[in-house]
Amino acid sequence: MKLNQIVAVALLLVTTSFAWSHAPKVGANGGSQADAGSFHVEVVPQGTTLQVFLRDHADKAVGTDGYRGTAIFVVDGKPLRIPLAPAGDNRLTGTAGVPIPSEPKGAVQITTPSGSTVQAKFN
Numbered sequence: 001m002k003l004n005q006i007v008a009v010a011l012l013l014v015t016t017s018f019a020w021s022h023a024p025k026v027g028a029n030g031g032s033q034a035d036a037g038s039f040h041v042e043v044v045p046q047g048t049t050l051q052v053f054l055r056d057h058a059d060k061a062v063g064t065d066g067y068r069g070t071a072i073f074v075v076d077g078k079p080l081r082i083p084l085a086p087a088g089d090n091r092l093t094g095t096a097g098v099p100i101p102s103e104p105k106g107a108v109q110i111t112t113p114s115g116s117t118v119q120a121k122f123n
Contacts, residue, residue, distance in 0.1 A: 029053055032103055037118030041108055043071070045100035050082050052092040052108055061090035066113030068092070073106035073122075084108070 027033035027042030029051070034041055039062060042053040050071055054062040069084035069092050080100070084092040092110070108120045 027053060028055070028059075032122050034120040034122055036108070036110060036120035037116075039110065039118060039120075041110065041118075041120035043104060043108060043122060045102055045104060047099055048096045050084070050094050050096065050100055050104075051087070052084055052094075052110075054090045054092070054110070064088075064090055064092050067110060069094075069108060069110040071104075071106065071108045073100065073104040075101060075104070080106075084110075 025033060027040065027044075029042055029044050031042045031044035031051075031053070038056060040055040040057065040059070042055070044051040044053065052069060052071065054064060054067070056062055064086040067086055071082040071084060071094060073080045073082070075096075075098060080096055080098065082094040082096050082100075084094040087093040104122055106122055108122070109117055110120075111117050
């Protein structure tokens with residue numbers, strides 16, 4: 001392969017990777033967002049309450065009836081587990097015993113009604 005062909009292929013790969021990159025870092029509700037399987041998962045902490053919003057990769061809201069989840073964040077150096085339950089529309093919510101940081105670090109695991117699970121990581 002000639003050098004200019006190699007460069008052309010490399011440029012194509014780079015530009016394609018940008019087009020297929022992961023979810024934006026900030027979701028529609030102003031919270032941190034990460035990809036998890038076929039979902040965009042957005043976390044919006046408000047004091048001791050955590051709201052988790054689900055959207056598909058076409059940015060359409062995903063109804064959460066029958067879904068459940070668990071958020072596991074590190075707060076003040078300790079793990080904090082927050083069970084999540086459907087709260088209407090495309091939202092799961094849960095309550096913690098301590099305030100949740102505005103940009104929590106950890107993971108959210110979502111279980112779909114069919115029993116499959118996905119995990120979103122927040123750094």
